[in-house]
Each structure stands twice: as C-alpha cells, then as structure tokens.
Amino acid sequence: MKKVFINSIGAITSQKTFDNSEFLNEIVNYSTTNISVVNPNYKAYLDAGSARRMAKGIKMGVVASKVALEEAGLESVDAVITGSGMGCVIESERFVAKIIDNNEEFLTPTSFIQSTHNTVGGQIALGIQCKGYNFTYVHSSSSFETALLDAQLQLELDEATNILVGGVDELGPHMIKVHGLIDHIKQEQTIDNLNILSSKTVGAVFSEGASFIVLSNAKQESTYAELIDVAIYNTLGLTRVETKLYEFLKQNNYTVNDIDAVVLGNNGDVNFDEYFNKLSEGVFANTQQVVYKHLIGEYKTASAFGVWLGAKMLKTQQMPDCIKLNDKAPSALNTILIYNQYRGDNHTFVMLRKC
Amino acid sequence: MSELKEELKTKIIEQLNLEDVTVAEIADDEVLFGDGLGLDSIDALELIVMLDKDYGIKLTDPKDGKKIFESVNTMAAFIEANRA
Amino acid sequence: MSKSVAITGMGIISAIGNNVEENYLSLINGKKGISKISKIDTIHKDCIMVGEIAYTNADLEKSLDLPADHNYSRSSLLGAFAAKQAVENAGITNMAKYRSGLISASTVGGMDMTEKYFYDYIENPTNRKYIDGHHLGDGTQKIAKLLGIEESFVSTISTACSSAANAIIIGSRLIKSGKLDRVVVGGTDCLSKFTINGFKTLMILSDTYNTPFDDARKGLNLGEAAAYLVLESDEIVKAENRKVLAYVKGYGNTNDAFHQTASSENGDGATAAMEKTLRVANLAPKDVDYINAHGTATPNNDLSEGRAIIRVFGEEVPPFSSTKAYTGHTLAAAGGVEAIYAVLALQNNVIFPNLNFKNKMKEFSITPETSLIKKELNTVLSNSLGFGGNCTSVLFSKKP
Incomplete structure (x- = not known):
C-alpha cells in the first residue's frame, strides 16, 4: 500500500487564511453569532464569464481549490472529492422563497442549478477539465472526512496519484434565522468570539468556509x-x-x-x-x-x-x-x-x- | 423600437448577471449566444421567463428561443409582433 | 479484503410497488406508475405527470411504528421503509455481528418540510422539529439508527441523479478494501415543490407519459422512490450461508466536465464511465447482456447517452431499455431502483420493456426493447447520469 501525503492546502475562512505564506498572522475578532468568510479577491481567480453563475459556496470552493492546485503545481487532478454538510444553502433558500412568494410562477433556473449539493464539485471539475472520479459527500460533520477517506483508499491502492479533496459550506439568511430559533446558534446579542469556548451557553457561532487540499501518493517539495x-x-x-x-x-x-x-x-x-x-x-x-x-x-x-x-x-x-x-x-x-x-x-x- | 432595444439590453445584463458588460457594448445585431456575448442554454431559459413575465409572451418549447434570441434586433421584433 | 461484492438483500418502494415483488410484477406486466400528482398542491398539477407512491406519510409512519413527535421528512420515511425491507430480505438479525455501514443517497432530504414550513417556522413553534431535518445527512442517521448501525461508517452522497449508483460504488469499495464487511447502500427522494419547479424552469418536464429514446420525447416525469441493497463480503456469505442475489462486478465514475446541467453532445462522460466499468469488471463490451439505461426521456440525455452506448458497443449494442417510463425519474434513488431492476432481470432472465416507445430517433439507428424478452442473462449494465456532469455505471453479474 502506498503512503498518502497532503501536498498543498487552500482555505477560505472567517480568518485571513487564503494566503499560504501566512499562518494566522493577524486575527479578526467578531462580535456576532453568525460570521462570514474573509473574502479573497474572487475576480483575481475567476473570469467574469464563469463567475456570473456561481453561488458563494461555488466561488469559495473553486478559489480554495485553485489555491491548493497552484501550490501543488498542478493544472488538474485525477479526482475531485467534495464534502458539504448543507450544500449551497443560499441559492436553495432563494429558490424556495421564490416558489412561495411568486406562487410557483416566473421562476428561473439559475438558483435551482446552483442549489444542488454536487454543484461545487461539478464546477471545479468543469474549470480544470477533470473528467475523472467526482463525488460529493453530504453527511453533516463527517462530510469532509468521508471525502478524505475515499481519497485515501484510492491513493493507497494506487488507483489515482493526485486527488483534490475539500469541504465547503455556506451560510444563508434563512438558515441563520431558523437555527437561532432552535438554539443551535447562540442566543447572545453580542459576543466576543475569541472567548466563546468558555461561554458556558448553548449553541454555536455559525459560519462558513471552504478548505481544499491536494492529496497524493507522491511526496514532493511542497508536501505538508x-x-x-x-x-x-x-x-x-x-x-x-x-x-x-x-x-x-x-x-x-x-x-x-x-x-x-x-x-x-x-x-x-x-x-x-x-x-x-x-x-x-x-x-x-x-x-x-x-x-x-x-x-x-x-x-x-x-x-x-x-x-x-x-x-x-x-x-x-x-x-x-x-x-x-x-x-x-x-x-x-x-x-x-x-x-x-x-x-x-x-x-x-x-x-x-x-x- | 429603439427604446425597447435599450430596455432589453439593460434587462439582459441584469437578469444574466453580466457584471462586466455595459448597454453600450451590446450592438443591436450582435450574436448573443455562442461566440458573440457568450450566452448558453440556461441563459435562454432565463430569457424565456423574462418574455413571459415582462411582456406576457409564453414560449413552450425552448427550441423556439434559438431564432428569437439571436440578437437584440430579433428579440425586439418578436416582442413587438407578439406582445399582448 | 473481499474479492467479490455480493448482493444479499433488496428493498424498494416506488410508484410501481411497495416491495420488490410488487415492483417485479409491474415490470413484467407493463404496468406504469405515472399519474397526475395528488399529494402536493402545485399550480403545475395539470401540466405535469409524476411517479407518485401510493402510501401517505401517515401510512409510512404507521408501518415504521414511529412516535407521534418524530421529525422524519418524507424522503426519510421512504428510505427507512425500503432499507428495513432490504435488511429483512437479507435475513440479518444481528447487525453488530459484522462491521456494518450505511451509505444513503439523497438530493431532496428534508426539503418537503422546509418548503412547507419555510415562513411558518418563524411565526409558529409547532413544526420547528423539522428544521434540523433539512440537511441530507439527517435521514441517513435516522435510517442507520433504525437498522441498528452504530459506531460505524455512515455517510450520505449527493451527486444529483447518479447519487445511489455512487453509493453502490463506495459501498463496494469499502467491502473490497476490507474496511467494512457489510454495507447497506441505496437512495431516497420524495417529490417536492422544489424539484418540480426546478425541473420546470429547465423546461424538461413532460406534460404526458415520458417516452425514453423516442424521437418525439418531450421530457421527464419526476418520480419518488427509495431503494436499498445489502452488500456483503465473501466472508459473511460463507459464514452465514447466504443466498447471493447477484454480484457488483464493476463500476465506473467519471465527470463529463462539459456544462453545469447539460450532457455533452457525444456523451464523453457516460462513455468513459461505461468503459471504466468494463475494465474494473474485466469484461469486454460483448459480455454485456442487457443495459438498463438512464434514459430520462429528455432530448439531451437520451441523445447523449445513446451516442455513448454506440461509442462503447459499436455495431453490437446489447438489448437496452429505460425503466423511467414505469417509475418516473426518481433522482437520487434512481441508481438504487435500477440496480434492483438489474438484479431482478438477472434472477428471472428477462429484459424489461422500454414503455411508450414509438419513433426511432433520427440521430442514430439503435432502438430500445419494447416488449418483455426472455433471455439468459449473465450481466446487466446500469447507467446513472446527472447534473454537474456526474456519470456512473455499475455492472451486475450472476457470477462473482
């Protein structure tokens, strides 16, 4: 069985993590119970033509994967395996709201096609023209690890050499509202995020992010x-x-x-x-x-x-x-x-x- | 007619999220799909809904869109001829 | 490590039956389950046809003996119903005796409840129990619990219309690699306003019975279903003296990398998926006895898939048919439903007819089988193709 290496990383989170030359050098503190990512300049990575029909999760996923691919020195990979616990919730919510608000009339396909859970993995594959294995795992907090395990199996058995593995989730306004109602989100009005771990209250601070790595059975200079x-x-x-x-x-x-x-x-x-x-x-x-x-x-x-x-x-x-x-x-x-x-x-x- | 064409260009840009395109950049006879403005089959579906919602014209077969959405000129002519 | 992957149990609920036997009888009698929609109040009810399951949520709750305060969505109810059948069919009485996992597929998840109570949640606390049931993993966790799968590998796949076929692939790989001895695999999707309107915006819903591979095809009928298979290792088959229904012999997963929703004109992804499957199975195209095609009856899918079949099989295309005319397109469940139909074809040596076919497509000369054919079958290939370019083929065989 072959060994498996993490050859590169790329992450977009609520901290400035997309620049791999830094390691949490400056920390952003938040005072709310739902926080967004620190957006990279998406335009620097995506051409306007392909970006115009990308939900936020797709943009985050595509850019995080580009950061990882670039660091690994790869144009493409043998497989793309994505984890997403909630899928593209922003466009899903938008489509549901439109169905209700317009009584099922005058609906357009753009929100719908961006709402499917596999759209991030599909768009990454489309972008890098990866025609190989493409899976999306959507099982709550083990979605990313399942993707990791799947890639590990393939690399150990030498069925692939380089696999892009990632996790992506976005935060939508309706999701924030309803998860607050059931106390999955903390109820505090203001909060000091850096101290939440000792808060002793119920619920979490909800956020979003995308994190991709290139997993390979060949070690190289960039290996982590x-x-x-x-x-x-x-x-x-x-x-x-x-x-x-x-x-x-x-x-x-x-x-x-x-x-x-x-x-x-x-x-x-x-x-x-x-x-x-x-x-x-x-x-x-x-x-x-x-x-x-x-x-x-x-x-x-x-x-x-x-x-x-x-x-x-x-x-x-x-x-x-x-x-x-x-x-x-x-x-x-x-x-x-x-x-x-x-x-x-x-x-x-x-x-x-x-x- | 030219007013309608300007209106269509604005709507195309808005509806299809063509952030980097301006009204002035779309010529009346520019090919909208494929090589021209680069629109695709999903954009055609968006435009079909626009015809319905804004001009009261229903298309039932997406294939009909091909001729109608060739350019802003053809779209405007079709709307003039068919609007309620 | 297990050399082969045995199918030892099956469970299904679809528009043509509430169990495997009923589905089989409908298939051989040409009885389709397509009708006007009755359980969802949609303004499109007069211009669409669907494959709806007769059981109401209340029927399913009763059958599963759920407490009144349960928060199952309809997809979860259907999934639990079919998965339980599969496990019973395999004769499993002690799930924990072997390392057992569950891989379930869905695209709708708890969307039926979300769209029902979207605004109501905010005003009214009554139905808030469904909020956490929205995400796709929730139903899978429920099914695992019902089946007694604990402290184990449980996951959910969502790759649009190829989802359950992919569940079969990863389940097979987990058994072959020795990570698990037994995996329950399959998928579930109920009808919802979300998918009805979504497919409506793509203008690929037919207003009448869907007609796969017909030149005049107008689009698909959405359907709802849940279908699960029990996959077991050589070791279990031997130790428990299992009756093996069929084997998962090969599989291939590729991406078309062509367009967000449409398939490439020549079916590059589907071609590669079928070729990969044959390689894994170590079989030649001539060894395939029947293809249960994806055949959704959309103009795009059937042309692309038909061309891909010709590319793989050349002059000698084996008999093929799509069973979507019976069930409608059951999205994430389709790969599971059709896996069961493939096994039934093998067990009974029959090829199911492609209902509603009349006109040969002008782009090529192949046509699907239109009547029930009795024929010795050793292998059946099943295709599942989806949005996002996801293409999957699975090959089922009588012999390991």
Whole structure:
C-alpha cells in the first residue's frame, strides 16, 4: 500500500487564511453569532464569464481549490472529492422563497442549478477539465472526512496519484434565522468570539468556509504532512470516545504518548463540548491541545480547517498562540490527531505525521 | 423600437448577471449566444421567463428561443409582433 | 479484503410497488406508475405527470411504528421503509455481528418540510422539529439508527441523479478494501415543490407519459422512490450461508466536465464511465447482456447517452431499455431502483420493456426493447447520469 501525503492546502475562512505564506498572522475578532468568510479577491481567480453563475459556496470552493492546485503545481487532478454538510444553502433558500412568494410562477433556473449539493464539485471539475472520479459527500460533520477517506483508499491502492479533496459550506439568511430559533446558534446579542469556548451557553457561532487540499501518493517539495488514517463513527456515546480513540491509535500502531498535539473541535456549546472535554481533561490532559472554532466558527465542514491547521503546524513546526488551549510546549511536532463531532454525532479522527 | 432595444439590453445584463458588460457594448445585431456575448442554454431559459413575465409572451418549447434570441434586433421584433 | 461484492438483500418502494415483488410484477406486466400528482398542491398539477407512491406519510409512519413527535421528512420515511425491507430480505438479525455501514443517497432530504414550513417556522413553534431535518445527512442517521448501525461508517452522497449508483460504488469499495464487511447502500427522494419547479424552469418536464429514446420525447416525469441493497463480503456469505442475489462486478465514475446541467453532445462522460466499468469488471463490451439505461426521456440525455452506448458497443449494442417510463425519474434513488431492476432481470432472465416507445430517433439507428424478452442473462449494465456532469455505471453479474 502506498503512503498518502497532503501536498498543498487552500482555505477560505472567517480568518485571513487564503494566503499560504501566512499562518494566522493577524486575527479578526467578531462580535456576532453568525460570521462570514474573509473574502479573497474572487475576480483575481475567476473570469467574469464563469463567475456570473456561481453561488458563494461555488466561488469559495473553486478559489480554495485553485489555491491548493497552484501550490501543488498542478493544472488538474485525477479526482475531485467534495464534502458539504448543507450544500449551497443560499441559492436553495432563494429558490424556495421564490416558489412561495411568486406562487410557483416566473421562476428561473439559475438558483435551482446552483442549489444542488454536487454543484461545487461539478464546477471545479468543469474549470480544470477533470473528467475523472467526482463525488460529493453530504453527511453533516463527517462530510469532509468521508471525502478524505475515499481519497485515501484510492491513493493507497494506487488507483489515482493526485486527488483534490475539500469541504465547503455556506451560510444563508434563512438558515441563520431558523437555527437561532432552535438554539443551535447562540442566543447572545453580542459576543466576543475569541472567548466563546468558555461561554458556558448553548449553541454555536455559525459560519462558513471552504478548505481544499491536494492529496497524493507522491511526496514532493511542497508536501505538508503524511495522512496516516481517518476514522468515522456515526454515533458514539460520551463514554465510548476514549475507547474508540485507543482502538484507532492501536490500529495504526500508535500510543497516546506519540501524539504531540491534539486538534479539538470545541465550539463553545455547553451541551456538546463535553465530548472534547472528555479527551482534553482525560487521556490528553498532558498533551498540547489546539482549538480553532473560536477563530472560524462552526459549520459542517469546519473540521477541514482542523486538518489545514494540523498540516500547517507539521510543515512549519509552529503553533500560533491563538490556537493553544493549554501550554505543554511540545519539543517537536511529529504526530497530530484531529478530533471532531457536531452535536454529539458524526465523530471523526484524522491522524497526520510530519514528513 | 429603439427604446425597447435599450430596455432589453439593460434587462439582459441584469437578469444574466453580466457584471462586466455595459448597454453600450451590446450592438443591436450582435450574436448573443455562442461566440458573440457568450450566452448558453440556461441563459435562454432565463430569457424565456423574462418574455413571459415582462411582456406576457409564453414560449413552450425552448427550441423556439434559438431564432428569437439571436440578437437584440430579433428579440425586439418578436416582442413587438407578439406582445399582448 | 473481499474479492467479490455480493448482493444479499433488496428493498424498494416506488410508484410501481411497495416491495420488490410488487415492483417485479409491474415490470413484467407493463404496468406504469405515472399519474397526475395528488399529494402536493402545485399550480403545475395539470401540466405535469409524476411517479407518485401510493402510501401517505401517515401510512409510512404507521408501518415504521414511529412516535407521534418524530421529525422524519418524507424522503426519510421512504428510505427507512425500503432499507428495513432490504435488511429483512437479507435475513440479518444481528447487525453488530459484522462491521456494518450505511451509505444513503439523497438530493431532496428534508426539503418537503422546509418548503412547507419555510415562513411558518418563524411565526409558529409547532413544526420547528423539522428544521434540523433539512440537511441530507439527517435521514441517513435516522435510517442507520433504525437498522441498528452504530459506531460505524455512515455517510450520505449527493451527486444529483447518479447519487445511489455512487453509493453502490463506495459501498463496494469499502467491502473490497476490507474496511467494512457489510454495507447497506441505496437512495431516497420524495417529490417536492422544489424539484418540480426546478425541473420546470429547465423546461424538461413532460406534460404526458415520458417516452425514453423516442424521437418525439418531450421530457421527464419526476418520480419518488427509495431503494436499498445489502452488500456483503465473501466472508459473511460463507459464514452465514447466504443466498447471493447477484454480484457488483464493476463500476465506473467519471465527470463529463462539459456544462453545469447539460450532457455533452457525444456523451464523453457516460462513455468513459461505461468503459471504466468494463475494465474494473474485466469484461469486454460483448459480455454485456442487457443495459438498463438512464434514459430520462429528455432530448439531451437520451441523445447523449445513446451516442455513448454506440461509442462503447459499436455495431453490437446489447438489448437496452429505460425503466423511467414505469417509475418516473426518481433522482437520487434512481441508481438504487435500477440496480434492483438489474438484479431482478438477472434472477428471472428477462429484459424489461422500454414503455411508450414509438419513433426511432433520427440521430442514430439503435432502438430500445419494447416488449418483455426472455433471455439468459449473465450481466446487466446500469447507467446513472446527472447534473454537474456526474456519470456512473455499475455492472451486475450472476457470477462473482
């Protein structure tokens, strides 16, 4: 079986992350419970002709993938595998509203065709003329990791050499409204995002983003890290997280002591952060802990940015202060574990190693 | 007629999100699809809805759009001849 | 690692039947399930035909024995109904005995509830339980729970009209790689105003019975369905002495990379998907005994797919037909529905007729089978093509 490497990254998030020469050098603080991305200059990447029918999620996905392709020095890839928990919600909402508001009359196709979940992956393939394998996984918080696992299978068996893997989700006005009504979004009027992880209140800060990587079975100059393994569980009780973690480590011949840093998906929801606390106060109490959702908010493919962070730390051997949950000052960063779940379901482990 | 043509150009730009195109840049006889303005089959569907909504003209077969939407000239002539 | 991927169970609900047997009887008797729409109040009701399932949501809730405060969308109800059937059909009594996963496909998800309560949610708390049921993964989580699939690999695929066929591909690959021993795969989509109006704006809905591969075809009929298959490894088949219904022998997934919605004129993506499938199955074009075509009856699909079939099979195109005239186009479920029809064709050695066909298309000389044909079949190829350029083929066979 071949080894699998992360050869490049590209991320558009609520922080300025699309420039790969930087590593969270300046932090944007937000005071609301729904936050947008820091937009790159999309026009620099997209010609007007193709951009005119691109929903925001498509634009974010296409540009993040272009950043990743460029860094990997590739024009195209063998496969495009995308994860999106919600799909292109902005155009979906727009189409539903028009159906209701106009009583099904005078509707045009543009919103509809941009609303389908596979439209981001389709547009990326169209743009780079990739006629190979093209999949879109839409399973809540494990959407990105499923894409990652799919690519890993293909690369290990040498069925492909370079695969573009990414996660993209956008935030729509109706989604914000209704998820506020059911307390999935925090109820605070104003908030200090950098401190949400200790908020002790219910709900999360909703946001959006796109994060793509080129995964390859050939290591090169630009390589960030080796992908060791991915594990996905649809359900896990609070008491089962540690058990599954040990299983996952054992399968890959690792122990807890081998993990130099653990990247946790805490989002400040008092009802569900206990899963992360279970690890940070238990088995990883003496391990360096890293968090990121206070910076980029919560969305169904937010953990793709967790992988981005892991890759970036392993390549640069740096750890910005803004992502440290504790300070254990690891002497070196060789192995990083990323754990995420959303509202107690769809748990994922991703393990990366320094190259 | 020329007023209608200007109106159509404005609508085409707005409806089809042609951000970088101005009314002045679209000649009356410019080919709208393919090589000319670069419109495609989805744009044709958008224009069919525009005919219906703004001018009360219904097309049932998208293939009919091909001749009608050849240029701003042909569109204007069709609307003049068929509008309610 | 498993060398082959066995199909050991099937479950389906569609406009032509509430189980596998009923679907088969409709297929061999030429009984289509296309009608005027009755369950959705749409202004288009007089100018469209659909493949609607007879069961109401209340019927399905009752059958699934759900509590009154459940928040299943119709897609989830249909999916749970069909997936349970598949698992029962396979004779599985202890899901946890083997590493079991679920891959479900959908494009509509909880959209039926979202479009119903879109503004109501804001004014009125009564139906807010459906808000979190909007996303596509929600139904899959529910089905997994009902089937007893826990702490395992569960995912949802959405690649438009090829979704369930792709669920079969990833399920097969997970078994072959040894990641899982058993995977329930399939898809579910209910009718919704969203899809009706979406396809209406593309002007590809027919106002009468759809006529796949006919020169005068006017477009598709939307349908609703859920269909699931149980895939199991060699090891389970041996240990449990399973009756194997058929095998997933090959598959291919490609992208047309041509246009956001339309297929390329010569069906580049579909051609590549079929060729890839034959390579994976290690078979030659002449080894294919029947093609269950995607054949949606839109002008664009049937021309593009027909040309792709000719490109792959040349002078000797095997018998082919589309079963969309029976069920309508069931979107994400179509690949699952037609996988089951492919297995039924193999089991019974029959080719199902392409209903409503009258006129040969002028662009090529191939025509679909129009009557029920009895013929020894060893392999069936099933095509699923979708928006976003997604093209998928799966090859089913009697032998591993």
